[in-house]
Amino acid sequence: MFSEAEQRLLDLPAFAKLATVMRDGSLQNTVMWFRSDGNTLRMIAPEASVKARNLDRNPAVAVAIDNPENGYHYIEIRGRAEIVHDDAAARAELRLIARRYIGDHADAYTNALSDAPRVLIVIHPERVRLNQGQPPRPS
Amino acid sequence: MFSEAEQRLLDLPAFAKLATVMRDGSLQNTVMWFRSDGNTLRMIAPEASVKARNLDRNPAVAVAIDNPENGYHYIEIRGRAEIVHDDAAARAELRLIARRYIGDHADAYTNALSDAPRVLIVIHPERVRLNQGQPPRPS
Numbered sequence: 001m002f003s004e005a006e007q008r009l010l011d012l013p014a015f016a017k018l019a020t021v022m023r024d025g026s027l028q029n030t031v032m033w034f035r036s037d038g039n040t041l042r043m044i045a046p047e048a049s050v051k052a053r054n055l056d057r058n059p060a061v062a063v064a065i066d067n068p069e070n071g072y073h074y075i076e077i078r079g080r081a082e083i084v085h086d087d088a089a090a091r092a093e094l095r096l097i098a099r100r101y102i103g104d105h106a107d108a109y110t111n112a113l114s115d116a117p118r119v120l121i122v123i124h125p126e127r128v129r130l131n132q133g134q135p136p137r138p139s
Numbered sequence: 140m141f142s143e144a145e146q147r148l149l150d151l152p153a154f155a156k157l158a159t160v161m162r163d164g165s166l167q168n169t170v171m172w173f174r175s176d177g178n179t180l181r182m183i184a185p186e187a188s189v190k191a192r193n194l195d196r197n198p199a200v201a202v203a204i205d206n207p208e209n210g211y212h213y214i215e216i217r218g219r220a221e222i223v224h225d226d227a228a229a230r231a232e233l234r235l236i237a238r239r240y241i242g243d244h245a246d247a248y249t250n251a252l253s254d255a256p257r258v259l260i261v262i263h264p265e266r267v268r269l270n271q272g273q274p275p276r277p278s
Contacts, residue, residue, distance in 0.1 A: 015210040017203040019158030019168045029158045029168065029201035031213045031270070062168035064156040064203075071154040071207060074170045102274065112277035131170070135241065138251035 001039050006130050009075050010036035012067055013100045018043065018121075019062045020054040020081075028054060034065075035097045041077065041123040044094045047085065052119050055081045061123055073133035079126040083119050090118035140178050145269050148214050149175035151206055152239045157182065157260075158201045159193040159220075167193060173204075174236045180216065180262040183233045186224065191258050194220045200262055212272035218265040222258050229257035 002010060016034040019027055030051055034043045041063060045052045055061070059080040066074035084090070091110060098106035141149060155173040158166055169190055173182045180202060184191045194200070198219040205213035223229070230249060237245035 015205060015213075017156040017158075017168060017205075019156075019166045019201055021160070021164075021166070025160075025197075026199045026217055026265075027158045027160065027166070027201035028215070028217060029156060029203040030215055031203055031205060031210070033275075058164075060165045062158055062166035064168040064170055066154060066156075066170060068207060068210060071170070074154075076167070076169055078165055078167060109277055114278055126165075136172075138248055139253055 002036065002125075002128070003130070005132070006075055006128060007036065007038065009065065009067060009073060009130065010041070014065050014068055016041065016043065017064045018051065020051050021058045021060055022050070022054060023057065033097050033101055035093070035100060040125070042093055042097065043121040043123070044090050044097060044118050045121060047117040047119045052083060052121070055083050055121060063123060067133070070133050072131060072135050074131050076129045077123070077125045077127070079124050082122040082124065084122060085119055087117045090120040093120050094118070141175065141264075141267070142269070144271070145214055145267060146175065146177060148204065148206060148212060148269065149180070153204050153207055155180065155182065156203045157190065159190050160197045160199055161189070161193055162196065172236050172240055174232070174239060179264070181232055181236065182260040182262070183229050183236060183257050184260060186256040186258045191222060191260070194222050194260060202262060206272070209272050211270060211274050213270050215268045216262070216264045216266070218263050221261040221263065223261060224256075224258055226256045229259040232259050233257070
C-alpha cells in the first residue's frame with residue numbers, strides 16, 4: 001500500500017511516464033493518464049497499442065510521476081503490469097481516470113471513444129521511491 | 140537532428156524521465172536534469188549509480204520529457220546511450236546542465252560535488268514523437 005505522502009502525490013492530476021520493453025529489447029516511455037486506488041496504478045490503452053502488446057509479452061514496468069507544480073516532487077515506481085482484457089472494465093475505469101484530468105467532460109469523452117477494444121493496465125508496485133520536493137544537493 | 144518544435148521543448152528547464160533496463164530485466168525510470176545540444180540529450184550520473192551500470196550493460200533507453208506548464212506538450216525519445224567514462228568531461232557538462240535549472244548557482248553546485256567519479260550519458264535518438272500540447276481526443 002502506498003504511504004500517505006506517496007498517495008498525496010498520486011492523487012494529483014499528474015502524468016505518469018510508463019516505461020515498457022519492446023519486442024526487440026528496446027524501450028518505450030509514454031505519457032499516460034492514470035489513477036491510483038491505494039495499492040496499484042490503473043491505466044487504459046487500446047488493446048492494439050504497442051504498449052499493451054509490450055505488456056502482454058513482458059510485464060516489467062517502471063513509472064515516473066512528477067508534481068506539475070514542483071518537478072523535484074516525484075515518485076519512481078518499479079513493478080509488474082497485469083493486463084486485463086475486458087473492454088467494459090477498461091471503459092468503466094477510464095471514466096474514473098478521465099474525471100481526474102477533465103472533470104465533468106469525462107463521461108462525454110469516454111462515450112465518444114471508438115469501438116476498438118481497450119485493456120485495463122493494473123500496475124503492482126515492487127519498489128517505490130519518493131522524492132519529497134527538494135532540488136538535488138551536491139554529493 | 141531535432142526539429143525546431145522539438146528543440147523548443149528540449150530547451151525548457153523540464154525534467155527528463157530516463158528508462159533503463161536492470162540486470163534482471165526489470166526496468167528503472169528516473170527523473171533527471173538534462174541538456175540537448177541539438178542532436179543528443181546529455182545527462183550526468185555517478186559512475187557507481189544503478190543507471191550508469193545499467194547503461195554500461197545495456198544501452199537501450201527511452202526518455203519522456205514534458206513541459207511543466209502543459210503536461211500534454213511532451214516528447215518521447217527512444218534510442219541508445221553512450222556512456223563516457225571521463226569525470227572531467229562529465230563535470231564540465233554538468234556546469235552547462237545545472238545552469239538551466241539553478242542558474243548562477245550552477246558553478247557552486249558543481250564545485251561542491253564529492254570526488255566520486257561521474258559519467259557523461261549521451262543519448263542518441265532513434266525514434267522521436269512530439270505531442271504538441273493538446274489533450275487526447277476520443278478515438
